[in-house]
Amino acid sequence: MLKTIIFKFILLSWFVLWTPLLIIGLISSKLEHMFILSDAWGVLFIARIIGGIKYKIHYPPVAENGIPFQHNINTRLDGRAIIASKHMSVLEVAILVTHIPNSFFIIKRELLWLPIYGWAFWRIGLIGVNRKRGATNMKRLSDRVTKTIMNGMTLIIFPEGTRVSPNQNIPLKRGLLFLAENLKLPIMPVGVDTGLYWPKRGRIKAGTANIYFEPELPSSATLEEIRTAINRHSC
Secondary structure, three states, X not given: OHHHXXXXXXXXXXXHHHHHHHHHHOOOHHHHHHHHHHHHXXXXXXXXXXXXXXXXXXXXXXXXXXEEXXXXXXXXXXXXXXXXXXXXXXXXXXXXXXXXXXXXXXXXXXXXXXXXXXXXXXXXXXXXXXXXHHHHHHHHHHHHHHHHHHOOOEEEEOOOOOOOOOOOOOOOOOHHHHHHHHHOOOEEEEEEXXXXXXOOOOOOOOEEEEEEEOOOEOOOOOHHHHHHHHOOOXX
């Protein structure tokens, strides 16, 4: 338990230490994006050094002339697919944002209200959504996402809508289907087991967390198909 307390204290100190740079970064979205990426890399460094948490990214094989080969990390991570990830921890957020170039998230609107960090999220183009408005908000959301993707960004979305615990399987939000259908983009599911090592609540545990990129699904995929894919490797 002492290790977890130390880890969380150092992590909090890191976030506080970074706030002056995030304030400076507000003058430029590119500068802010650089600071956010550096912040995320710092989170991964602290997780490894203090928490003993490493990570490994698994890419699905793809076929060329019928011969499977290792997935190219630049393939389909360029804005031509929606990344739909299971959400267990802050860890996969840091991993995804540092390993998927030019990525942005759809987040709950309240996160944009956070002092300094919320401003930084807004500055780099994260899109807040008002969950209470439901379908009435989806058309406007779709228009904003379309514009951002057309500017070369890659959408990452957590279709469960919240962090979940290991072995927890909850219904997915239908907004993902609306966006995929309207944007005519395939869906790349991502499974994680990060909750085993950095849970939503409780002690951290040393080990190697895994991020699993699954084969793409068409924009017409069902929620059940997506849910099965992101939970395939869940603990």
